[in-house]
Amino acid sequence: MLMSISCSNSRGEKIVTLDFWAFGAEGDRVRQFVAGFESENPGVHVAVQNIPWTAAHEKLLTAYAGNSLPDICQLGNTWIPEFVVLDALENLDPSVDSSNMISPASYFPGIWETNRIEGKLYGIPWYVDTR
Structure with missing residues (x-):
């Protein structure tokens, strides 16, 4: 939006x-x-x-x-599925695919995948921490 x-x-x-x-x-x-x-x-x-x-x-x-x-x-990545179900998030794949600044290869695969739901990307990791 x-x-x-x-x-x-x-x-x-x-x-x-x-x-x-x-x-x-x-x-x-x-x-x-x-x-x-x-x-x-x-x-x-x-x-x-x-x-x-x-x-x-x-x-x-x-x-x-x-x-x-x-x-x-x-957005906390544990909230992504909930907001995807609400159709409140935009699929970011087209933007990332055309970006010269964001490359999935620059991220740990595990953290990148936490932002994917049913194969679609809904978030760009900013940082990783443990709790």
């Missing part, structure tokens, strides 16, 4: 705003990446909302029910 807010920059060009929900401490880390992304893509603004992990799942389900999911979000 891509949502844009009609805004213009000083040259009168339309600016697309992408809503990014980051969970936990990653919200601060994402902002560092966003600044570089926005400077390389002047027609795009990324609005980062930091959400505590304790509220993330409920907030995502509420947003789904209200048809107001973010454009991009961090």
Whole structure:
């Protein structure tokens, strides 16, 4: 789902705003990446909302029910099957296939596969940890 807010920059060009929900401490880390992304893509603004992990799942389900999911979000890979069943996630295979930045070979096969449901890719691994 891509949502844009009609805004213009000083040259009168339309600016697309992408809503990014980051969970936990990653919200601060994402902002560092966003600044570089926005400077390389002047027609795009990324609005980062930091959400505590304790509220993330409920907030995502509420947003789904209200048809107001973010454009991009961090998602625990154990939640992927649930959101695939809801048809709330986009198949990322076409985007990855045409990307010159994301290569499945750059990831551990096991972590890459945790983002696949019935052969379709629904997430790009960002980091791996143990609990």
